[in-house]
Amino acid sequence: MDIQTDDPLSSCLLALASDQGKATSRSALVDGLPLVGGLLSPSLLARAAKRVGLVTHLVRQPVSRINLQLLPCIVLLSGNRAALLDRLDLQQGKAWLRQPDLGMQVQELDVSELLSDYAGVTAYCRAEFRLDAAHASTAQGEQSKGHWFWSVIVANRRVYRDVLVAAFFVNLLALTMP
Numbered sequence: 001m002d003i004q005t006d007d008p009l010s011s012c013l014l015a016l017a018s019d020q021g022k023a024t025s026r027s028a029l030v031d032g033l034p035l036v037g038g039l040l041s042p043s044l045l046a047r048a049a050k051r052v053g054l055v056t057h058l059v060r061q062p063v064s065r066i067n068l069q070l071l072p073c074i075v076l077l078s079g080n081r082a083a084l085l086d087r088l089d090l091q092q093g094k095a096w097l098r099q100p101d102l103g104m105q106v107q108e109l110d111v112s113e114l115l116s117d118y119a120g121v122t123a124y125c126r127a128e129f130r131l132d133a134a135h136a137s138t139a140q141g142e143q144s145k146g147h148w149f150w151s152v153i154v155a156n157r158r159v160y161r162d163v164l165v166a167a168f169f170v171n172l173l174a175l176t177m178p
Helices: 008-019 026-030 042-050 111-117 133-139 150-155 157-176
Strands: 054-060 073-077 081-089 094-098 106-110 118-127
Touching: 008 026, 008 042, 008 054, 008 073, 008 081, 026 042, 042 054, 042 118, 094 111, 106 111, 111 118, 150 157
Parallel strands: none
Antiparallel strands: 054 118, 073 081, 073 118, 081 094, 094 106
């Protein structure tokens, strides 16, 4: 069984993860998911994408309404196939796709060819937004309790203790020098 051609959605998702610099495997994407006939279905795409840190949004829309700012995206094709749409130029009538059954190599097609094969659904995938640890407590709604000044002093009491001890010894040394 060739994974590249037999499960096009997971192949496209693996290629997107690779483009984002995330190393993963098909088994890491689909293990434990209720696959349909051993294949990743569009309804499970968001769950599989979350495993590699991607957020997915499925949209039913015509080719002319695909958001060019969100490329590359996964387009569903007829016959339970999928491909990555890398570029789309409607003025020139060209589309650049990566299809799993062609080894994920970029293929230039006429938009008319894409229109005849397009199933009408696009999956936009982006890296999941994550806050760093310094901002996580504020983002989760944890507000400082107490007075605006004294709550900061209490939260950093060890630092202020060290500063006070150092200031005491500096002043003591300043008094003993004359």
